[in-house]
Amino acid sequence: MGTIMELKNVNKIYGTQIQTQVLYDISLNFEAGSFNSIIGQSGSGKSTLLNIMGTLDRPTTGDVLIKGVNVNEMTDNELADIRNILIGFVFQFHYLLPEFTAIENVLMPYRIRNQKVTKEVRSKAEEYMELVGLSQVRNNPSSKMSGGQQQRTAIARALINNPSLILADEPTGNLDSDSTENIYELMRDINQKLGTTFIIITHDRRIAEKADRIVEIKDGRINLDLTK
Amino acid sequence: MRLGFHIAVRFLKSNVGQTILIIMGIAIGVSVQIFIGSLIQGLQKSLIEKTIGDSAHITILPGEDEEEIEDYDVLYKKILGADERIESISFAADYPAFFELDDESKSVLVRGFDLKKADKIYDFSQRMVEGEFPDDPDEVMVGVGLRDEFHLKKGDMITLLTNSGNVDEFMITGFFDLKVASVNKTWVITTLKVSENLFGLDRTLTSIEIQLQEDHVFEADEVSKKLAGIIGRKFKTEDWKGQNEQLLSGLQGQSISSIMIQVFVLISVVLGIASVLAITVIQKSRQIGILKAMGIRNKSASFIFISEGLLLGIFGAIMGIALGLGLAYSFTKFAVNADGTPVVALYISNEFILLSGLIAVASSVAAALIPAVRSSRLNPIDIIRNN
Ligand SMILES: Nc1ncnc2c1ncn2[C@@H]1O[C@H](COP(=O)(O)OP(=O)(O)OP(=O)(O)O)[C@@H](O)[C@H]1O
Ligand SMILES: [Mg+2]
Numbered sequence: 068m069g070t071i072m073e074l075k076n077v078n079k080i081y082g083t084q085i086q087t088q089v090l091y092d093i094s095l096n097f098e099a100g101s102f103n104s105i106i107g108q109s110g111s112g113k114s115t116l117l118n119i120m121g122t123l124d125r126p127t128t129g130d131v132l133i134k135g136v137n138v139n140e141m142t143d144n145e146l147a148d149i150r151n152i153l154i155g156f157v158f159q160f161h162y163l164l165p166e167f168t169a170i171e172n173v174l175m176p177y178r179i180r181n182q183k184v185t186k187e188v189r190s191k192a193e194e195y196m197e198l199v200g201l202s203q204v205r206n207n208p209s210s211k212m213s214g215g216q217q218q219r220t221a222i223a224r225a226l227i228n229n230p231s232l233i234l235a236d237e238p239t240g241n242l243d244s245d246s247t248e249n250i251y252e253l254m255r256d257i258n259q260k261l262g263t264t265f266i267i268i269t270h271d272r273r274i275a276e277k278a279d280r281i282v283e284i285k286d287g288r289i290n291l292d293l294t295k
Numbered sequence: 296m297r298l299g300f301h302i303a304v305r306f307l308k309s310n311v312g313q314t315i316l317i318i319m320g321i322a323i324g325v326s327v328q329i330f331i332g333s334l335i336q337g338l339q340k341s342l343i344e345k346t347i348g349d350s351a352h353i354t355i356l357p358g359e360d361e362e363e364i365e366d367y368d369v370l371y372k373k374i375l376g377a378d379e380r381i382e383s384i385s386f387a388a389d390y391p392a393f394f395e396l397d398d399e400s401k402s403v404l405v406r407g408f409d410l411k412k413a414d415k416i417y418d419f420s421q422r423m424v425e426g427e428f429p430d431d432p433d434e435v436m437v438g439v440g441l442r443d444e445f446h447l448k449k450g451d452m453i454t455l456l457t458n459s460g461n462v463d464e465f466m467i468t469g470f471f472d473l474k475v476a477s478v479n480k481t482w483v484i485t486t487l488k489v490s491e492n493l494f495g496l497d498r499t500l501t502s503i504e505i506q507l508q509e510d511h512v513f514e515a516d517e518v519s520k521k522l523a524g525i526i527g528r529k530f531k532t533e534d535w536k537g538q539n540e541q542l543l544s545g546l547q548g549q550s551i552s553s554i555m556i557q558v559f560v561l562i563s564v565v566l567g568i569a570s571v572l573a574i575t576v577i578q579k580s581r582q583i584g585i586l587k588a589m590g591i592r593n594k595s596a597s598f599i600f601i602s603e604g605l606l607l608g609i610f611g612a613i614m615g616i617a618l619g620l621g622l623a624y625s626f627t628k629f630a631v632n633a634d635g636t637p638v639v640a641l642y643i644s645n646e647f648i649l650l651s652g653l654i655a656v657a658s659s660v661a662a663a664l665i666p667a668v669r670s671s672r673l674n675p676i677d678i679i680r681n682n
Contacts, residue, residue: 151590162585166305
């Protein structure tokens with residue numbers, strides 16, 4: 068199907084006075100439509116890698132190509148559009164806007180590009196809320212929801228614009244095993260139905276093993292790259 | 296745009312206390328501006344009204360080597376077509392005389408007017424306290440000052456004695472009050488004909504008085520110059536501005552200090568809004584970071600804060616206008632003279648109020664530019680990484 072995400076010799080060094088290298092010469096390719104997991108110890112550089120892939124962070128050296136286009140050659144507005152249309156994020160710390168209700172948060176990526184929320188989009192948002200098990204609390208202020216509920220809201224939000232690529236940083240970190248199982252099924256379902264590419268950081272061995280491919284990061288290097 | 300506005304509304308609602316505080320700040324600024332502005336404008340208007348409200352704006356007098364204005368029909372036609380800003384023209388034949396009653400006498404100024412025309416300048420019909428205009432050849436009217444001094448009544452007969460020795464008897468038809476003590480005491484007003492007869496003249500004037508249209512009162516010097524050019528050197532012109540230079544420079548000083556006050560109020564309001572909005576960017580940096588990670592463009596992110604400035608400005612201006620008008624109203628109700636009239640009649644001008652409101656809105660938006668620029672510089676990774 069072709070490559071959706073390509074990293075070429077990516078290095079990341081934090082700090083200017085005291086320099087800490089977090090990523091060492093990472094080169095990776097992700098196929099469009101694939102379902103990938105990234106594992107590794109805490110502090111190994113997983114989030115850093117994901118943020119670089121999501122254009123939020125820039126590599127110190129090396130290139131990131133999204134659908135073959137080098138991120139370095141994009142303007143701020145082009146990057147914003149890529150983040151909005153092409154990529155769906157689920158952050159490690161589930162960031163919602165506390166001033167808005169759960170469903171308003173889900174609709175936010177759509178509203179960033181569109182003037183009006185159509186009926187279809189609204190019912191799609193409601194459908195996703197249903198799928199992540201939140202239809203009861205969809206009109207609650209997002210700040211009044213539990214950690215797990217917020218995390219599930221963030222997942223529904225990542226899906227709303229039908230992105231080609233979903234980058235998720237421990238999306239089930241706060242969930243019990245049943246919920247984790249459900250979310251995983253949901254993501255797998257979307258992957259199969261819509262051909263959405265998933266790159267998921269996880270501590271959860273069971274989820275990692277169900278992915279098509281497992282990439283393990285150790286101290287900023289690729290320790291293992293296993294495709295089923 | 297729409298989203299930015301919507302987010303701005305939510306941000307403002309999420310911090311109601313802070314929002315009310317800024318709106319109050321703007322409102323107080325606007326109300327002070329409106330109150331001071333109306334007060335100063337009212338003060339100036341009443342001062343000017345007192346000065347020129349019922350006297351000529353431009354006076355045409357005989358030139359250096361002339362005694363009187365003769366053949367005024369030609370002159371009248373010239374003046375009539377000279378400038379569109381001229382509202383009315385009045386003839387005057389003024390001569391000093393002695394006013395005598397019983398054994399007492401007093402020097403007065405006999406002013407012969409075409410009363411219909413003079414009324415447009417002096418507003419006699421409104422200023423009559425008793426009686427009516429003189430009409431017959433042996434009638435005059437006098438001011439309330441003279442009435443009180445000689446205990447005059449309507450219908451009394453008095454004698455006028457001219458410098459050249461002419462003596463004549465006149466009946467008093469009424470009393471006027473022009474609100475200026477010296478005028479009320481010394482003017483004896485009659486018709487042009489009577490004045491001419493009394494002083495043995497034939498169709499000569501001592502002055503022609505000109506009133507300008509209300510909106511052009513302050514162009515009196517300009518019109519006066521233009522007139523002088525048209526009517527030639529046999530006459531000279533005087534205007535109220537030239538004769539009231541001190542008053543005018545006083546008023547100008549007052550205007551400048553009023554504008555200064557208003558500018559400083561404005562600056563403090565702008566600084567207040569700018570600093571509070573700068574804090575909101577920090578308060579909301581997390582949200583801005585999230586929105587940027589979700590792909591909001593820098594411009595749209597900035598627009599959130601511009602909208603906040605706009606909303607705060609609009610609400611602040613509306614409240615400020617209400618507050619300012621309330622303040623002005625209570626001032627005219629509580630700061631009153633013994634007879635119940637306000638100490639200073641405020642001049643409430645719709646344009647001025649609208650302008651103050653618009654300036655408040657514009658400066659609120661301007662104050663929001665700093666936080667708007669800041670928000671567009673905010674990098675989402677700093678938020679995402681640091682939780
Ligand atoms: N801004 C920064 N400045 C300096 N070092 C940083 C910065 N951000 C992250 N690091 C370091 O980079 C390393 C990798 O961090 P990262 O968040 O990518 O780890 P991770 O694999 O996601 O860990 P976890 O599983 O705990 O989320 C860590 O050692 C961290 O301390
Ligand atoms: Mg992490």
